Amino acid sequence: MKKKKLEKKKRTTVRERDWEANHEQAFSHDLVKHRRALSKLSETALAAASAALPSDFTPNATLISHSKKWAFVQMDADAEAEVEDLICLIDERLHEGEESLLAPGDRVFIEFENDDAFVRGVASRRTTLSRPAGEHDRIARQVIAANIDLILVVAAAAQPPFRPGLVDRFLIAAEIGGVEPVLCLNKADLAEEEPEELQIYRDLGMRVCVTSCVDGRGLEELRGMIRGRFSVFAGHSGVGKSSLLNELDPALRVHTQEVSGQTLRGRHTTTAGRLYELAGNARVIDTPGIRSLGLWRVTPAESAYYFPELAKASMDCKYRNCTHTHEPDCAVKTAVAAGGIKQGRYDSYCRVRASLESDNNITPGRMKTTE
Numbered sequence: 001m002k003k004k005k006l007e008k009k010k011r012t013t014v015r016e017r018d019w020e021a022n023h024e025q026a027f028s029h030d031l032v033k034h035r036r037a038l039s040k041l042s043e044t045a046l047a048a049a050s051a052a053l054p055s056d057f058t059p060n061a062t063l064i065s066h067s068k069k070w071a072f073v074q075m076d077a078d079a080e081a082e083v084e085d086l087i088c089l090i091d092e093r094l095h096e097g098e099e100s101l102l103a104p105g106d107r108v109f110i111e112f113e114n115d116d117a118f119v120r121g122v123a124s125r126r127t128t129l130s131r132p133a134g135e136h137d138r139i140a141r142q143v144i145a146a147n148i149d150l151i152l153v154v155a156a157a158a159q160p161p162f163r164p165g166l167v168d169r170f171l172i173a174a175e176i177g178g179v180e181p182v183l184c185l186n187k188a189d190l191a192e193e194e195p196e197e198l199q200i201y202r203d204l205g206m207r208v209c210v211t212s213c214v215d216g217r218g219l220e221e222l223r224g225m226i227r228g229r230f231s232v233f234a235g236h237s238g239v240g241k242s243s244l245l246n247e248l249d250p251a252l253r254v255h256t257q258e259v260s261g262q263t264l265r266g267r268h269t270t271t272a273g274r275l276y277e278l279a280g281n282a283r284v285i286d287t288p289g290i291r292s293l294g295l296w297r298v299t300p301a302e303s304a305y306y307f308p309e310l311a312k313a314s315m316d317c318k319y320r321n322c323t324h325t326h327e328p329d330c331a332v333k334t335a336v337a338a339g340g341i342k343q344g345r346y347d348s349y350c351r352v353r354a355s356l357e358s359d360n361n362i363t364p365g366r367m368k369t370t371e
Contacts, residue, residue: 053093057121059107063146065274066090066102071119073108074275081110088117099130099141104273104285105230106146128177129232132294141296144273145232145285150225151177152284154184154235154244157191157210163236164197168348169293170234171206172306176296182207182225184233186240189214200342204308213243223248226282232273237289245286249278254286300356304332307349309341325350 061073064085071088075081088110094101102108102122109121125146133142153170155162167183174181183201185194189212202208209225211218222244225231233241242254254276273287304310304324310332314322318329324346335341 053091054109054111054121057109059109059121059123061108061110062275063102063104063106063108065104065272067272071102071108073110073119074277075110079110086117088119090119094119094122096139099139100133100143103128103143103146104275105148105232127179129173129179129234130177130296131173132296144234144287147230148179148232148285149229150231151179151181152184152222152226152231152233153181154186154233154239154241156187156236156239157185157195158187159190160236160238162195162197164195164200164344165348165351166236166290166293167201168307168345169295169352172295172298172303172352173293175306176298182209184208184222184244185210186212186244187214188212188217197342197344200345211244213240213247216247219244219247223280223282226278226284227280228282230283232285232287234287235289236291239289241286241289245276245278245284248282248284249276252276252278295352295356298356300353303353303356304349306352307345309335309345310349313341323353325353 059076060079061075064072064074066072069090069092071090072085073088074085075083090102102119103125106125107123108119109123111118111120125143127146127148128143129145129148129151130141130143133139151170151174153167153174155167162185171181183198183206185198185208188194188210194210198208198210207225209218209222211222213219226248233244235241245252245254273285275283275285277283298306300323301321304314310324313332313335314324316331317324317327318331319327322330322332324330324332332341332346336343336346
């Protein structure tokens with residue numbers, strides 16, 4: 001018996017949309033698909049989309065947190081909104097360029113249509129905490145927090161152990177973003193004495209605050225540091241960023257978790273950056289813990305200038321383009337051998353430089369960690 005041949009379905013021709021001529025009608029109502037489509041549009045089409053948005057606006061809200069298509073904002077007191085905090089749709093015509101479209105702390109412009117609110121504008125950022133985006137991201141620069149005055153680099157005295165390498169990277173990121181850094185050593189109750197590296201940062205003129213959420217030490221000092229300021233708490237997972245927020249203002253009730261007993265690493269409790277308003281006129285952005293911090297647009301040749309003691313000693317190096325790693329008559333290596341520059345800081349510089357010389361901003365020999 002012969003088998004009946006199945007007829008192949010004819011492939012239908014898909015009509016391509018004319019984004020140039022019909023940009024107003026062609027925008028998709030699926031915001032996620034539309035953001036992907038925007039990256040493929042020509043400059044003419046992007047300009048036409050942006051032209052429909054307000055070009056001259058006065059921000060009337062501050063971004064608390066956001067997802068791909070929703071934004072949670074706090075309206076200004078003089079905005080005459082019915083509620084102070086509200087959820088808005090992010091207008092699909094806002095174009096995400098080289099850096100994150102939105103970040104906690106952004107000043108935004110909200111427009112109302114009937115009962116709906118839309119983010120229709122994002123003001124220029126005064127300061128930032130940022131890093132290079134992942135290799136598969138559509139943007140080049142991930143902005144973690146915007147318009148901040150202080151970066152509270154939160155580290156733990158123990159569980160997880162103190163890691164000065166990440167502190168050094170945050171110092172560089174703070175200088176790049178135009179923000180004042182403060183080192184907060186938390187969980188002081190778990191260590192008999194401070195890490196010896198802490199004095200290095202005091203000698204550099206960095207403000208240092210030692211705290212404990214168990215016995216309460218340093219909390220009043222920390223309150224004084226952030227009072228009347230706009231701050232961001234950043235650091236490894238498990239160092240107690242969210243616990244500090246709960247101690248500073250118990251009404252917040254931010255979710256926390258214990259450190260893993262097997263790896264001594266923190267578990268990711270905070271999954272997205274969020275702005276909190278604390279008692280005492282303090283605003284703080286709590287951020288997810290990170291295990292590595294890439295540096296935005298820093299070249300290997302520039303890396304030594306972010307280590308002040310190395311930059312000062314390098315003036316006496318024999319070669320102008322000395323990398324301070326292998327050259328003879330290097331004044332930096334001489335200072336390290338003599339104890340004028342701490343070995344730990346020099347090692348940190350070498351790791352930063354090696355990561356910048358690699359293709360993916362990761363120190364050679366280390367695997368890229370996910371968040």
